[in-house]
Amino acid sequence: MNFDLPDEHRMIRDTVREFCQEEIEPIAWDIEEEHRFPEEVFDELAALDMMGVPVSEEYGGLGGDQLMYALVTEELGRVSGSIGLSYAAHISLASKPIELFGTEEQKEQWLRPLAEGEYLGSWALTEPGSGSDASDMDTTAEKREAQGALERSGVAAEKDGDEYVLNGTKQFITNASVAGSVLVKAVTESGAGYDGISTFIVDPRNDDGFEVTTEWDKMGLNASPTCEIQLSDCRLPEDRLLGEEGEGWDQTKKTLDGGRISIAALSTGLAQGAFTAAREYAVEREQFGQPISKFDAIRNKLVDMHRKTERARLLTHKAAARYDAGQSVTQESALAKLDASEAAREVAEDAVQTLGGYGYTTDFAPQRFFRDAKLMEIGEGTSEIQHLVLGRELGL
16 A cells, blocks of 8 residues: 555655664564663654654644554564554553643643653553453542542542542553653542543652552563553642543543554554565575475465555555544454454464474564564454454444
8 A cells, every 4th residue: 555655654654664674673683582672762763753753743743643653653563563562552552642632731741752752651551350341440539538448459549639649550561661651540430430430640750659560571572561560659649630530431442543553553564574574585495496485385375474464554554544534443443453463463473384494493583573463462452352342333
């Protein structure tokens, strides 16, 4: 679909592609092996004005659209799933909600440094016991006389004069250990269900009671920190509430509509990276006197890999275009995320198979793409949840 990209979009894509090839690709395996968050890469992305691509220029962003942001995310994913994941979480989950739901003061204080790349952002929704039912926060938010409820697990937000007091645990939080701000979901009205959830801006550098308790070792994506955080009597002024009390779940749904497009874009990048590695190997590797790409088994596999990658890209661009047109994208973003994430895993697995024994070694990239791709079917709603969303959208 790249043939009809606007000139500005093509220029941004090509700029990021060159940066990825020159600056990220040479270190992509090293940072995974070292489990090292590459802070210098994000400083360089900030210098390129890429840390706030879809954020208004008024607040320090590039002023681009969702399609441009998807193109950047895909290019990052082509060389490093970890960098792509931290980047997507920073923009879709940590920055855009402040632009969409924040006050002018909040945008100036909290969105601008995110968009300008002063620091990364994070978003804390999931709890240890919530799983796919992210709204099931096993906590309450009660008045001061009901403090006993704060001893329960999870996150509670208690109104205390002109403060909120947060307590509890959040799990599988991308960027939490390197973030300058974290958007935390917490219950402010017990028994109100979805209408009792609110969003708060937490400053992990300066707010007492915020602690990263675990940074997980994972199957892949180990250069992107995934954390457990503990909030213990973390007191916030009233102006840290994003939007109004009880609006947190509606904000979450709108955030995930855009977030799933970014995961689809990242998945497409992973698929493209895996396909490219397999294709390059297949045209160079010779068996029985000819490149293995000439054999039906390998050629057909490569064609299928290309087909799946192109399909994922088209669905992602369609969802992004609808988002930019201001149309509902719940169905389109779920479909793009579902298809692209599964394509990434399937293409990466076929890339490993194409390389044979070499594909199973860490000397070649396909095994890294394969491990990274699996999270795409889990994060921001599992494939099973995407089927549920799509079923509802189709009236089933």
